[in-house]
Amino acid sequence: MSVRWYSVVIDCIDVSAQARWWADVLGWQTVYEAADEVVIVPAHALEKADSIPVEERGPGLVFVRVPEGMQVKNRLHIDVAPRESDDQATEVARLEGLGATRIDVGQPADARFIVMADPEGNEFCVLSPRD
Secondary structure, eight states, rough: OOOOOEEEEEEEOHHHHHHHHHHHHHHHHEEEETTTTEEEOOOHHHTTTTTGGGSSSOOOOEEESSSSSSOOSSSSSSEEEETSSHHHHHHHHHHHTTEEEEOOSSOTTTOOEEEEETTTTTTTEEEOOOO
């Protein structure tokens, strides 16, 4: 027997702002919101909730409040990639417009990915659309 991947939990100070930011980045929707926790899921998981088995809806992101800010490099991070018809540089510019920043975590100069940080400093990568 195996388990299904349910969610990724992200510690943050401002759960509402972080969840809104990631929902904007991914085009996802909020399904639960409380003062200390917000859950977002892919839009298709809501639009077709009655016809998609729970096991096939995909994991969500859960944002939980913690008292401390980001202190060290993430041990786990999210990779995002533009659609094949889109451009990595255009997507990076869009993310910067939403509040992301480019960061250096020691990646090689010729890397096909761009390392960024969300508004609370959590690292994530933007891959090439063809990766």
